[in-house]
Amino acid sequence: MSVSSAQREELERLLERYMTERGLKSTRQRSLIIDLFFDMHGHLSVEDVWSRVRQDDPRVSVATVYRTMKLLSEAGLAHARNFGDGQTRFEPAVGREHHDHLICTRCGTIIEFENDQIERMQDAVARRHGFKVTSHKMELYGLCKNCQK
Template structure:
């Protein structure tokens, strides 16, 4: 199954200065350097919403500076992830996707296999049950992955009314 994920366009996001500050101290704390490219990529990332692939990020970054290399984007996203400012997700489809993680609660995902739309949800009850299951098996859970794949409302509609809404 080859899915063409698209971004979810939800609330507009203000470019968080908190993120920049946290990144700055993270970088300073371990002798890394602050560079033009890094800033540009970070800026680009935080000015988008949704779950971005590296490819998409590279494309957006190159619009601002065509000399940006893909390797740098990979490297930068790794730093952001390590600093807790982004989190990497591995949905079906083979690419890693990143989402902003600053001050975000843990959440899981609903993914439309038709249009690639990604919705998020939290469910405390499910988490509790997971912990209980783990406990019963003697496991200590460090992280988990819960992804629900299927059709979003729009795509279900489209499939049951195939005569309308064809591109």
């Protein structure tokens, strides 16, 4: 699922505001990284994004990609995920419904799922404890269909 052009505009507005507030300048390299990231799919490590970016501009350093991804996640435009393999993976936070993940510990396949019933039960648990949930993530680890064979 890729980000629509309306969502892209919204995203650019949010990012611009975030950067202006912090006195950050948008650079050509940074814009390139952001453009490519939102065109890619899946749950991407800095290395994944970097190798895509280098096809367009070999001068971009991995440190610049790292800082840009950090910026996107601080601005709330990307989710930084940690699936237990020591790699931080990023996925767009705009243009997506909330979803959770099944992670195969053998081959690394990541399956996304949404389940209204689980969401409602989480809300009920929180309510029972007088707890206000601001975010959550559910990650189920195990073996995918292929790896069970």
